[in-house]
Amino acid sequence: MLQGHGDDGYKYKQEIKANFSTNIWYGGYSEELKQHLINNWSTIDSYPEASAESFIAVLAKDLNVETDMLLAVNGATEAFYLIAQCFNSSSSTVVIPTFSEYEDACKINNHKLHFINWKDLSSSSCFDTDLVWICNPNNPTGEILLQKDLDHLLQNHPNSVFILDEAYIDFTDTISSSIDLIKKHQNLIIVKSLTKNFSIPGLRLGYLIANKALVQKIEFYKAPWTVNSLAIEAGKYLIQHKAEVLPPVKHYKSSTEKFAKNLDEISGIKIHPTKTSYFLIELEKGNSTELKNYLISEFGILIRDAKNFRGLNSSYIRVATLNEEKNQLLIDALQKWSKLNTL
Template sequence: MLHGHGDDGYKYKQAIVANFSTNVWYGGQSEDLKNHLISNWDIIDSYPEASAESLIDLIAKDLKVDQEMLIATNGATEAFYLIAQCFKNQSSTIVIPTFSEYEDACRVNNHELFFTNWSDLTATTKFHTRLVWICNPNNPTGSILDPISLESLLDLNQNSTFIVDEAYIDFTDQITSSIDLIKKHKNLIIVKSLTKNFAIPGLRLGYLVSNKEMVQDIEFYKPPWTVNSLAIEAGKYLIEHKSKILPPVNYYKSASKKLQENLNKITGLKIHASKTSYFLIELEEISSFELKNYLISEFGILVRDASNFRGLNSSYIRIATLNEEKNQLLIDALKTWSNLNS
C-alpha cells in the first residue's frame, strides 16, 4: 500500500464521535447478518471452498451470467492486484483523482503508467495503453461515466481493456451497473465490492466479472482459499437479503444534498458537486491536515484528508454523509472553525 487510505481513526487516542472519513454505508450494519454468522461459526473448523464456489453460483444466478464469468475475491483490492499481475509489464492509464490501489497494483507489477484527469474524460477519448482504470462512480469526486459513454470508449479503444470499479454503484441513482456490456465487449472487466454497500469492510469480499477467456487468464494467478468461510457465508446471506440491507439511495442522497447546502453557507469552504453521498470540499485558507487535526482534537470528528489522492492537493477533504445528528455536529464544528478564522 503505497499511498494509504483515509479511515485512520485508530491513530488517535480520543474517541471518534463521528467518522466522516469512510464512505462505507453508515447504516448497513446488519444484526441479522451477525446472528447468521454466529449460528454458522463452526464452519471455520474446516478449510473454505477453494474458489468460493457456492457464493459464485449464487452471484451468477443473481446477475444472470455464467459462473465462468466470475471470480470471488478478498475484497475488490485482490481483484485489482490479480488483474495487474495478469497484465504484468504492460501499460496502464488511470483516470484520476481516484482510489490509490489501482496505481499500487500496477507499480508492483511493473506497468508503464499514464494518468488522465476525470475532467478530461469524454465519450471520444482515445487511449494507447493496454489497460484503462476507471472508478464509476468515482472515489473521491462522486463523478459518473454513463453507460453510453462507456460503450463508446469500449468501441473506440478495442486494443485497451477497461477495468471499471463499481464499488460505489449503490450510492447513486444516476447510473446502474454496466455488467450487461460484458456480453458485447471483450475488453471490459467489472470489479464489484460487497464491503462498502453492505458495511462489511473487515470481512473483505468482492468479485470481478468479465468474459470467460479473460476470467480464465486472471484466475491462473489466484491462490486458493483467499475468501474465508465466514466471508463466503456472509456474501450468500447478503445477496439473498440485499433489498433489506442496501443503502436507501433516495434518502441518502437527500441527506447529502442537505448537508452540502448547509456546508456551502460556511465561509472558507467550496463544495464540489457529486452524484453520490460523498463529496469533496475545497478549503480556501487552511490545509486539509490542519483542519483534520482541529476537528479531531476539538470535536472528535474525523474527515478524510484528500491530499494523498493523485491529482488533488492539501486544499481538499472528503466527506461521507452520515445521519442527521452527526451531520449537524460537523456543520456546527465547521461554523465554529470559520468564525474563529474570519
C-alpha cells in the same frame, strides 16, 4: 497500500464520535447478518472453499451469468492487484483523482503509467495503453461516466482492457451497473465490492466479472482460500437479502443534498457537486491536515484528508453523509473552524 487509506481511525486514542472519512453505508449494519454468521460459526473449523464456489453460485444466479464469468476476491483491492499482476509490465492509464490502489498495483507490477483527469474523460477520449482504470462512480469526486459513453470507449479501443470499479454504484441513482456490457465487449472487467454497500469492510469481500477467457487468465494468479468461510456465508446471505440491506438511495441522496447545502453556507469552504453520498470540500484557507487534526482533537470527528489523491492537494478533504445528528456535528465544528480562520 503505498499511499495510505482514508479510514485511519485506529491510529487515534480518543473516541471517534463521527467518522466521515469512510464511504461505507452508515446504516447498513445488520443484526440478521450477525446472527447468520453466529449460526455458521462452525465453518471456521475447516478450510474455506478454495474459490468461494457456493458464493459464486448464488451470485451467478442473481446476476443471470455463468459462474466462470465470476471470480470472488478478498475485497475489491485483491482484484486490482490480480489484474495488474496478470498484465505485468503492461501500460496503464488511470483516470484521476481516484482510488490510489490502481496506481499502487500497477507500480508493483511494472506498468508504464499514464494519467488523465476526470474532467477530460468523455466518449471521445483516446487511449493507447493496454489497460484503462476507471472508478464509476468515482472516488473521491462522486462523478459518473454514463454507460453510453463507456460503450463508445469500449467500441473505439478494442485493444485496451477497461477495468471499471463499481464499488459505489449502489450510492447513486444516476447510473446503474454496466454488467450488461460484459456480453457485448470482450475488453471490459468490472470489479464489485460488497464491503461498502453492505457495511462489512472488515470481512473483505468482492468479485470481478468479465468474459470467461479474461477471468480464467486472471484466476491463474489467484491464491486459494483468500475469501474466508465467514465472508462466504455473509456474501450468500447478503445477495439473497440485498433488498433489505442495500442503501435507500433516494433517502441517502436527499440527506446528502441537505448536508452539502448546509456546509456550503460556511465561509471559507467550497462544496464540489457529486452524484453520490460522498463529496469533496475545497478549503479556501488553511490546509487539509491541519483541519483533520483540529477536528479529531477538538471534536472527535474524522474526515478524509484528500491531499494524497493524485491530482488533488492539501486544499481538499472528502466527507461522506452520515445521519442527521452526526452531520450537524461536522457543520458546527466547521463553523467554529471557519471563524478561527477569519480572525
